[in-house]
Amino acid sequence: MNRILTTLALTGTLSISLFAAEFITIGTGGVTGTYYPTGGAICQMVNKNKKETNIRCSVESTGGSVYNVNTIKAGELDFGIAQSDTAYQAYKGEGKFEGAAAVPELRSAIAIYPELLALVVSQKSGIKTMADLKGKRLNLDSPGSGTNMTVDVVFEALGIKRSDLALVNELKSTEGPTMLQDNHIDGYFFVAGHPTANIKDAASSVDINIVPIEGPAIDALVKKYPYYAKGTISGTYYKGVPNDVPSIGVKAVLVTSSKVKDEVVYQVVKTILDNFDKFKELHPSYKTITKESLLEGLSVPQHPGAMRAFKEAGLLK
Numbered sequence: 001m002n003r004i005l006t007t008l009a010l011t012g013t014l015s016i017s018l019f020a021a022e023f024i025t026i027g028t029g030g031v032t033g034t035y036y037p038t039g040g041a042i043c044q045m046v047n048k049n050k051k052e053t054n055i056r057c058s059v060e061s062t063g064g065s066v067y068n069v070n071t072i073k074a075g076e077l078d079f080g081i082a083q084s085d086t087a088y089q090a091y092k093g094e095g096k097f098e099g100a101a102a103v104p105e106l107r108s109a110i111a112i113y114p115e116l117l118a119l120v121v122s123q124k125s126g127i128k129t130m131a132d133l134k135g136k137r138l139n140l141d142s143p144g145s146g147t148n149m150t151v152d153v154v155f156e157a158l159g160i161k162r163s164d165l166a167l168v169n170e171l172k173s174t175e176g177p178t179m180l181q182d183n184h185i186d187g188y189f190f191v192a193g194h195p196t197a198n199i200k201d202a203a204s205s206v207d208i209n210i211v212p213i214e215g216p217a218i219d220a221l222v223k224k225y226p227y228y229a230k231g232t233i234s235g236t237y238y239k240g241v242p243n244d245v246p247s248i249g250v251k252a253v254l255v256t257s258s259k260v261k262d263e264v265v266y267q268v269v270k271t272i273l274d275n276f277d278k279f280k281e282l283h284p285s286y287k288t289i290t291k292e293s294l295l296e297g298l299s300v301p302q303h304p305g306a307m308r309a310f311k312e313a314g315l316l317k
Contacts, residue, residue: 021302022055026254027068027080029145030174032063034193034285038076038112038252040281045133053267062117063172065146066096070140070180072257073103079260083115083146083191084227084251085153088299093137096149107303109254109269110294113193113285116231117150117251119186120202122180123240128212129224130158137167139176147173154213157221159230177202195237195287203239207220210238214246222248227299247261258303266307272296273313291315 002214026042031036036059043057050056063070068080069090082090089095093102096145103181140162141147149171156162162168176188180202190198202208211231222228233245247269256265272279273291280286295315302310310316 011186014090020054024055024078024264025058025060027060027062027071027077029062029064029081030172032174032198034196034283035064035252036061037283038081041279042272045275046268049271055267056157059181059276063142063144066149067144069103069106069255072255074104079254079256080254081252082114083150084111084297084299085252086146086149086223087253087255088227091300104301105258106302107258107267108298109256109303109306110272111251111253111297112294113250113252113289114231114249115191115193116233116247117154117189117191117213118199118233118247119187119189119213120176120180120199121209121211123207123209125186127187128209130160130211130213134164134166135166136186138165138183139169139171139173139179141170141173141189143170147189150191151189153221157217173198177205181205191250194233197285199238201208208238208240210241210245212246213248217247226299253297255300256303260303262305262308265303266308269306269309273309
């Protein structure tokens with residue numbers, strides 16, 4: 001007995017160290033988008049297991065994909081939600097992430113749900129197609145967002161220049177519904193999982209349309225960049241938009257850093273997989289996802305901790 005007590009006494013400090021609480025933060029996006037409730041849903045599930053895992057999770061509203069990736073690089077966030085194209089370019093050092101801006105330590109955890117680009121316009125704007133944008137007033141989202149970057153890629157594919165517009169705003173998409181209601185803009189872009197409260201807010205105060213984003217140039221864009229995919233915004237989602245609207249999209253991916261502990265990433269991903277049916281009920285955007293789809297659209301290498309969780313679930317060999 002004395003030997004046992006002595007051993008416990010000698011290892012007490014080590015035990016405390018091994019089981020010290022881990023505090024993690026997930027960077028998301030604007031509070032009316034889909035990233036914020038997604039981060040909240042993940043934290044909610046992780047925190048339910050905090051007695052067993054000793055992991056405490058909090059969510060932070062941020063400027064979106066690019067901001068989250070850069071802040072993970074700076075070591076100020078443990079996880080973030082980012083578009084698959086943003087993650088790819090950051091890891092590869094392309095686009096806005098060239099040279100020293102590259103994030104080679106970026107790792108994926110899970111691909112959560114599909115996101116589609118929506119151009120929300122007031123009906124009185126007269127905008128019915130992307131060809132109608134010349135001379136119009138648009139908000140392109142903040143420079144640190146995945147939406148802003150996607151808009152630039154789409155504009156380039158369609159031969160649209162920012163100088164073609166009468167007004168270019170780069171405010172958060174959370175400002176879009178209010179600016180549209182106040183007639184400060186004719187429309188705004190927003191990449192999100194649908195349905196989203198942001199566009200529902202706009203539709204509740206303004207007669208809106210969502211502009212189709214399709215055609216040969218978009219087909220070529222999808223072929224050129226494999227992390228993009230075509231999709232449809234359902235005509236059942238928003239008031240005043242009764243028909244399905246074609247667009248292109250990416251995947252919302254939970255990303256992290258290679259510097260984050262394997263056990264922490266493992267526990268976060270395991271929690272989602274173990275409670276997947278409950279997770280799907282937490283937001284309408286998750287309606288069509290499957291456990292298998294959580295591995296689709298991972299445009300950067302997967303973190304070893306995440307791989308371990310998927311292997312234990314029988315989803316990876």
